Amino acid sequence: MERAFASPNSPVSSRSRFLPSRPGRPLPFARRGKGDEDLRADVCLEIADEVGPRRRARARVGEIHVITGPMFAGKTSALARKLATARSSGNAVFAITSSLEAERFGARAETSLVTHDGDAFTGDEEGVCNTIEGCDFGEARVRAIGTENGWTFASEDAKALERADVVAVDEAQFMPGLIDFALECAEKRGQIVYIAGLDGDYRRRRFGEVLDLIPMCDSVTRLRGTCAECGRASSFSRRVVDLGDGEDVVSVGGSEKYAPACRACYLRLGRDESRGDVAPRWE
Numbered sequence: 001m002e003r004a005f006a007s008p009n010s011p012v013s014s015r016s017r018f019l020p021s022r023p024g025r026p027l028p029f030a031r032r033g034k035g036d037e038d039l040r041a042d043v044c045l046e047i048a049d050e051v052g053p054r055r056r057a058r059a060r061v062g063e064i065h066v067i068t069g070p071m072f073a074g075k076t077s078a079l080a081r082k083l084a085t086a087r088s089s090g091n092a093v094f095a096i097t098s099s100l101e102a103e104r105f106g107a108r109a110e111t112s113l114v115t116h117d118g119d120a121f122t123g124d125e126e127g128v129c130n131t132i133e134g135c136d137f138g139e140a141r142v143r144a145i146g147t148e149n150g151w152t153f154a155s156e157d158a159k160a161l162e163r164a165d166v167v168a169v170d171e172a173q174f175m176p177g178l179i180d181f182a183l184e185c186a187e188k189r190g191q192i193v194y195i196a197g198l199d200g201d202y203r204r205r206r207f208g209e210v211l212d213l214i215p216m217c218d219s220v221t222r223l224r225g226t227c228a229e230c231g232r233a234s235s236f237s238r239r240v241v242d243l244g245d246g247e248d249v250v251s252v253g254g255s256e257k258y259a260p261a262c263r264a265c266y267l268r269l270g271r272d273e274s275r276g277d278v279a280p281r282w283e
């Protein structure tokens, strides 16, 4: 797909210089008419701050944004919204998730980011987003990878990853080599990178490499959900089933195994269930 961009010297504000200029193509928004160029600038400003095909070419250095927090906090939902926005402003998107997701969401999780509500961000092959009339979408792919495969992709996927403006990783706690991958995308290829995943496991201990990315990222968002016990904001993931002595930290699942917990309920229920592994660390 051929792309034309506004000249850096055009008489528009520095922010709107990130915006794609595509003569003859529909605006990615419904309102059109007199002064379309102004409208394009006005409407796109808020999303152009974070992503835009122009930005990559201009800066040659990308960004890394981390979206973390406990289970059921809305990490995947937030990531999917970011990607939908990026895509609807003409960016090519490549999203990666863990092949472990298929264990809880089935085969659709091989090519979609699936949330606990059952919503999904889906790539082009499934033809979801292209059906909205008048919108000019960048291509999108979602691929699941196994930890045993590393960051290897089929050749067409590897090309799509290479040319993407925006790269996303969901379930990042399951991905060894996360830091090298994120840095390669942002600093070698100039891509905007979103990393979503758990920072801690059910014991509130470091999970994978998500935390290690913090000193290298541009922004961190730690989301909270709703405590399943009391309705206050949840900050932690509580494992609600006993998987036996020496249980694995990694155990894929949803609400049959985990619950969102506020601090008070996490401590109370951890002790009530005699789960030494979740007792306060100061005891």
Ligand SMILES: Nc1ncnc2c1ncn2[C@@H]1O[C@H](COP(=O)(O)OP(=O)(O)O)[C@@H](O)[C@H]1O
Pocket (backbone or CB within 6 Å): 070, 071, 072, 073, 074, 075, 076, 077, 078, 114, 115, 116, 117, 225, 226, 228, 255, 259, 260
């Ligand atoms: N205890 C729960 N069990 C199942 N779903 C929940 C629970 N608490 C919240 N949810 C739903 O999960 C949604 C968030 O899903 P998702 O974006 O997949 O979160 P995350 O990626 O952080 O686990 C919330 O909007 C809410 O509707």
Ligand SMILES: Cc1cn([C@H]2C[C@H](O)[C@@H](COP(=O)(O)O)O2)c(=O)[nH]c1=O
Pocket (backbone or CB within 6 Å): 070, 071, 072, 075, 076, 104, 197, 198, 200, 201, 202, 203, 237, 238, 249, 250, 251, 252, 253, 254, 258
């Ligand atoms: C706390 C915790 C979680 N997991 C697993 C359970 C789920 O499969 C994912 C988290 O998914 P979400 O999108 O954040 O809801 O991680 C685990 O293996 N070990 C844990 O301690």
